[in-house]
Amino acid sequence: MSDERQIAAMPRPEPWRDTGYWGPTDPDAHPAVRAIREQFPDAYIDAYSFRDEMTVRVERPRYRDVIQFLRDHPDLQYTMLSDETAVDMLRLRDDPRFDVVAQLYSLRRRQRLRVKTGVNDGELVPSLVPVFAAAGWLEREIYDMFGIVFEGHPDLRRILLPEDWDEGHPLRKDYPLRGYREYVQPGFEAPAPRVRSRLRRP
Amino acid sequence: MSLEITEPTPVIISEERQVSDTRRELVLNMGPQHPSTHGVLRVRLTLEGETITGCDPVIGYLHRGVEKLGESKRYAQFVPWTDRTDYVAAPSNNLGYVLTVEKLLGIEAPERAQYWRMIMAELARLASHLVWLGTHALDIGALSMSLYCFREREMILDIFEKFCGARLTTNMMEIGGFSRPIPPDLPDMIRDFLAVFPKRQREYEDMLSANPIWLARTRGVGVIEPDVAINYGLTGACLRGSGVNYDVRKAQPYLFYDRVDFEVPLGTHGDVYDRYLVRMEEMRQSLKIIQQCLDQVPTDGPLKLAESNYVIPPHDTVLTTAEDMQRHFIWVIKGFSPPKGEVYLAIEHSKGELGHYIVSDGSPIPYRLRIRTPDFVNLQSLPYMAEGAMLADVVALIGTIDIVLGSVDR
Numbered sequence: 195m196s197d198e199r200q201i202a203a204m205p206r207p208e209p210w211r212d213t214g215y216w217g218p219t220d221p222d223a224h225p226a227v228r229a230i231r232e233q234f235p236d237a238y239i240d241a242y243s244f245r246d247e248m249t250v251r252v253e254r255p256r257y258r259d260v261i262q263f264l265r266d267h268p269d270l271q272y273t274m275l276s277d278e279t280a281v282d283m284l285r286l287r288d289d290p291r292f293d294v295v296a297q298l299y300s301l302r303r304r305q306r307l308r309v310k311t312g313v314n315d316g317e318l319v320p321s322l323v324p325v326f327a328a329a330g331w332l333e334r335e336i337y338d339m340f341g342i343v344f345e346g347h348p349d350l351r352r353i354l355l356p357e358d359w360d361e362g363h364p365l366r367k368d369y370p371l372r373g374y375r376e377y378v379q380p381g382f383e384a385p386a387p388r389v390r391s392r393l394r395r396p
Numbered sequence: 397m398s399l400e401i402t403e404p405t406p407v408i409i410s411e412e413r414q415v416s417d418t419r420r421e422l423v424l425n426m427g428p429q430h431p432s433t434h435g436v437l438r439v440r441l442t443l444e445g446e447t448i449t450g451c452d453p454v455i456g457y458l459h460r461g462v463e464k465l466g467e468s469k470r471y472a473q474f475v476p477w478t479d480r481t482d483y484v485a486a487p488s489n490n491l492g493y494v495l496t497v498e499k500l501l502g503i504e505a506p507e508r509a510q511y512w513r514m515i516m517a518e519l520a521r522l523a524s525h526l527v528w529l530g531t532h533a534l535d536i537g538a539l540s541m542s543l544y545c546f547r548e549r550e551m552i553l554d555i556f557e558k559f560c561g562a563r564l565t566t567n568m569m570e571i572g573g574f575s576r577p578i579p580p581d582l583p584d585m586i587r588d589f590l591a592v593f594p595k596r597q598r599e600y601e602d603m604l605s606a607n608p609i610w611l612a613r614t615r616g617v618g619v620i621e622p623d624v625a626i627n628y629g630l631t632g633a634c635l636r637g638s639g640v641n642y643d644v645r646k647a648q649p650y651l652f653y654d655r656v657d658f659e660v661p662l663g664t665h666g667d668v669y670d671r672y673l674v675r676m677e678e679m680r681q682s683l684k685i686i687q688q689c690l691d692q693v694p695t696d697g698p699l700k701l702a703e704s705n706y707v708i709p710p711h712d713t714v715l716t717t718a719e720d721m722q723r724h725f726i727w728v729i730k731g732f733s734p735p736k737g738e739v740y741l742a743i744e745h746s747k748g749e750l751g752h753y754i755v756s757d758g759s760p761i762p763y764r765l766r767i768r769t770p771d772f773v774n775l776q777s778l779p780y781m782a783e784g785a786m787l788a789d790v791v792a793l794i795g796t797i798d799i800v801l802g803s804v805d806r
Contacts (some may be wrong), residue, residue: 209504328629354456
């Protein structure tokens, strides 16, 4: 019991700081950031850290190359794609409109890294499917929800919404929360008119 | 953009095609109303005889737009919605979201609350694994297993009910800790469960582990090699069954998982049977964690972070002091505004890595709320496992991935 109490009494680091789960918090000291900067000087935009999480932003045409480099680099070995998603930056900045975000994880070094690239509506993003099979459905979901088209994806179809969904892409910020219209099922009465929400939200 | 409803594509139940003079193939539609698909998964199978040559899971029948809803609600309002993603392990979902918001805010709950969160998350893992075991065995043909498993799950749900008043959609975690006190007899209730469960679990293993039918249906079926598993981004028992050592609780400990002693079971063959063994051992390790947490948790002390504008003030001071009443009013009416930034936090859910990615623009509503559910990514490996397998194996393969469609479709 005394051991357990001692362990419990050990000073905890300040919450969510210096965990080391994302590597050093200084971009200049982070090995992955330095490697990207050396290897892709023209594609590297910037890197920043928030709550110990390191984010690297790269140019869109080299997005796949950077991630493949991070996977194959012998000292970095970001061998797992945890997540790939997108963010519609409509209200936060003008250009580019979307961010495509990949969360990488290194099984060997037990560290994460986030790689971001910006894309405008109608532009193509290099698909990660040749690098990570996990990207297949994740990119289908991004296409479904944001309408971002991935170049080199073998099977880019809608995944969560029906194949014949023709109202656009719901996670875009200009898509209304309740959709554009209400569907009336054949044989049922039309629903009551929509009540305007008290809180005005875009 | 047209706003007219287009005619829905007719669903073809089955279709037979003559590929060549000697080969015929059958396109068979399994689900969405098939009992072994754990909800509303639909799998479009291409068969040649009884061998599967093509497999295309069709998901989205339970899509509710949880991420879009999250981008319209204040941070604290979204916690009940996380229950509805993976409803068989609701406390784990609460935990993942709450921890991510706490990371965004830069706060940490008191020690006692963290221990109770661990206990509840491990109980949720047990509850989820029991549902998995029951339904997985039921799909393969062992009907009695599901009855036994749900009997034990009932005890866990009673603990949840005692703790927070709800059994399925618990909504038990709050940002900053717990508002409600721990019921005084709750530790004894959990200890009773810990005393009963190992014997019951041995009964399950007696029924399944050496059962010739179970072995024939699971051994060598759905093999995933370690490098393929990593490439597919599998997590949880699907990855560890292939022998890859990745458990978020060990790799990047959150809460107090670095203070408890437990082991991460690994498989060797990567087949359905190994994943079964891994999950069974995980249940035993969960009991070990709960036992240690009960021994280590302080019996008194704060359950909730005090003096933080990010946390709802305690009920009694809201009624007696003006400051807390104002804070409470602001917290409820306006919500709190976290700093600008983005966080991704992964926890070890019963099904794998559950990640929440929140982008904050400094307003009380998340700008982007992404839920990386483990079973959505894991289900992607179904075509890899199914191609070349027999039709009857598909139910075993769907069962072994351990999907909950509410979590896949979100």
